[in-house]
Amino acid sequence: MTARTPPGTTGTGPGAAVPAVTLDDVRDAAGRLAGIAHRTPVLRSRTLDALVGAEVHLKCENFQRIGAFKFRGAYNALSQLSPEQLARGVVAHSSGNHAQAVALAARELGSHAVIVMPEDAPRSKRDATAGYGAEIVTYDRYTGDRAALSRRLADERGLALIPPYDHPHVIAGQGTAALELIEETGPLDALLAPVGGGGLMAGSATAATALVPGIRMIGVEPEAGDDTLRSLEAGHPVTIPVPRTIADGQAVESPGELTFAINRRLLDRIVLVTDDDIRAAMKLAFERLKIVTEPSGASALAALLARRVELPPVPGRPGRPPRPPRIGVIISGGNIGLDRFIELLSG
């Protein structure tokens, strides 16, 4: 294994074989995460059920360590590095939840994380990442190339590059949220999750479709960040302009190669939500569910509330009335400062 290709990556360049991710991989990841990641609560709300005409189960990854599902994938990837590699360290570029996830996973495993962030990243994000013991390397957002800088650091210092989504170990780790959800709820008719780079969705779909044949996997993107929807329509990954949306965790220009290959095979569909849909969902989550969500974290809930997806009642057994659909929703994160929350939701 070299620093550029963490273990398990069999090559995802053009023409390379796409490595499969299976339910067993997700189960193995769950074993590695046991006692390390939180088994997050699944919340119910009768108010929400009545509003949307469904039985809704909310998997609350805002209560995950570092405040988002990202810890699952990062830890699963790092825990499969060799002791020698862990001793050399890891590198990731992110100003968001992946930064904190890699920093914390490295600390848990006695490794050293280098996180590449733009110079103007919010102080709170820098502090949180540094607080987990990571070394922060900054670049100029307008003139620097963070990918090139990360590769250079990887080469020069022998660090393993931990990608935010396009890696089978990361995807398998993210899939453990859906695995836990379905273990707790039993079979669901549909599962909604946000789609940014597609790692959470690809992992969730891998687990859920294997556990519940026929389950509808519905990805949710912000209207301005519809790269996966466009890629599905085109039949190959396409690149869109930098999305302008409050859902910063989903402001991605193109899906990953591996995540796209998996999602193309397993998704029922992608639906889009507006920033106003997301704001309304954040407000409902606050007032009725009593939970804090970041915009990306609320987007799957937003799709349900704004009726961007309609799921019909499920036929009952002969002579029995139809029942409301049983729907899982992944609340993917809650990392938002109070000031930013107020700015987004005031007035």
Add this chain to the structure above:
Amino acid sequence: MTARTPPGTTGTGPGAAVPAVTLDDVRDAAGRLAGIAHRTPVLRSRTLDALVGAEVHLKCENFQRIGAFKFRGAYNALSQLSPEQLARGVVAHSSGNHAQAVALAARELGSHAVIVMPEDAPRSKRDATAGYGAEIVTYDRYTGDRAALSRRLADERGLALIPPYDHPHVIAGQGTAALELIEETGPLDALLAPVGGGGLMAGSATAATALVPGIRMIGVEPEAGDDTLRSLEAGHPVTIPVPRTIADGQAVESPGELTFAINRRLLDRIVLVTDDDIRAAMKLAFERLKIVTEPSGASALAALLARRVELPPVPGRPGRPPRPPRIGVIISGGNIGLDRFIELLSG
């Protein structure tokens, strides 16, 4: 049983025998609430543990039905009324969580609730209570006597008056939160809960001291609403001026007679928190725990964070180092509108 004395009240007037509330009463209440009330999650936060030097277990009653622990006591009281009494209905006066609790408990049991509220109660509280099917009767806050109005309604219409805290069935119901907490965590060294009328504290202390001999029960009051502290110092219930505090659920002028008798016997001490302590706890709960708390709901957490209570490490076994204290904290409710939350925490 008459409308004025719900079942179980053996008389709490001066000189009357104070009815005992026991762990068995709390266990019986838990049986009645099974499948009706939520078994709320117990959250942990390593950040919080590190901040306060303890192992903290947060019992999150903000996720309870109606958004606060009050549903437990109201349902336990109503479910012990006779079928005839349930058919006649119940009455309560409250503009807060007790109103919604009685309204929902009545709906669940097929009864009819009349809730007496001031004319100028917030629209959101009226709507929420009416939304559970209750009949709202208003009075003028400045000229009306809500207690007299409630009694008149009880007499004229044969309604059972459901007190907000000073009743053994209400106290036993509230105690189920501590029962669930300790069932989940095992023995705790201390348990912190907010004290308003004292029902939650009396129920919690009844359950916790029976389950964990030697546990320290610590009540938390807002500085401006220190009626229970003063009453404990005086040795009898005293009345203070109407408290001015953001902790509206604890803005009580005097403890209940029964709750005071229980708390006097079982509490280790009362500590006070300022409104700023509460604001800081609400902010930490939002940003780090990702949960929404109303001011009263955050006051026990505030006492811990502001170091109004210092709990030393617990001696280990011979030859072993001391360990951090294991502390339970009841987050008692999360009913706060987004506008009010922003108003309290902006700037």
